[in-house]
Amino acid sequence: MTPTPLERLRETMASRYPFVVSALDRSRAEFGAAWEAELTEMLERVFPGPADLDAAAEGYALFVVDLLRRQRQFEQTGTYAAQTYEQAAAQVYFDEEFMSRQYLPGLLLSHYLWPHHFRQLRFFDSAFVAPFTNAGASAVTEIGIGTGIFSRRLLAAAPQARGKALDISPGSVGFARRHLEAYGLGERIEFEIKDATVDPEPCEWLICVEVLEHLEDPLAFLRALRASLQPGGRAFITTALNAANVDHIYLYRSSDEVLRQLEQAGFALEQGFEATAGPPRAPDVPVPAVVAYVVT
Secondary structure, rough: OOOOOOHHHHHHHHHHHHHHHHHHHHHHHHHHHHHHHHHOOOHHHHHOOOHHHHHHHHHHHHHHHHHHHHHHHHHHHOOOOOHHHHHHHHHOOOHHHHHHHHHHHHHHHHHHHOOHHHHHHHHHHHHHHHHHHHHOEEEEEEEEOOOOOHHHHHHHHHHOOOOOOOOOHHHHHHHHHHHHOOOOHHHHEEEEEOOOOOOOOOOEEEEOOOOOHHOOOHHHHHHHHHHHHEEEEEEEEEEEEEOOOOOOOOOOOOOOHHEEEEEEHOEEEEEEEEEEEOOOOOOOOOOOOOEEEEEO
């Protein structure tokens, strides 16, 4: 009997990268059948063949190994390794092989295999996608499209809507385009390779997921975002805390720091979300977390 894509993914991980299987099993136990169905559909669409699935498993394992190594260094030094936006861009965003082989497959799978990431997706659905569809909104802009998962979820839930996706990385734009096309949404979203942190375009509904920690001056960017948000508009903005990814520059240690910057930029908080990756390994050791806010 042919294994399902999820079964093959787990078998490949268990045989080649056993250190990553526990995350998959935790999410399956916590989220159950709905999670399994959603992840299975994503695997079938985005990684349709056995070779694609095996490559995705490898990319995720490499992504995790690099992250764990950097996290240990961060715990010792208290600082992120990357210091400038240009440095991160050269090492990550413009390295298309690294992006397509490791970074983007790893990041996409993390949204399902890491419980705190999947809980953030659910918060996005309830706190941003539902109000978008209820309002009958017709356009959304995502700055820093990444893997495309957030725009995909919104456009799938709102058949009347069209999207615009901006990203500095050609690799991200290509991956996200294929992702959206795999769900039959490619004709409803416009992609542009652009540094959207400079002079963001006016919009009424805005998605900006894990961009702030990639910048040297996120407050200046948040002020530009607020100026671009049209009257009555709403934005979904997230960032990572204490998470030493290869391209993270600005260190947020607590959600209070993020909220303070949002307020300084002129945003008003509507809803918030925070989830940690797990318990601390030892007292006073920082734990990676994600925070997300719906702001006006």
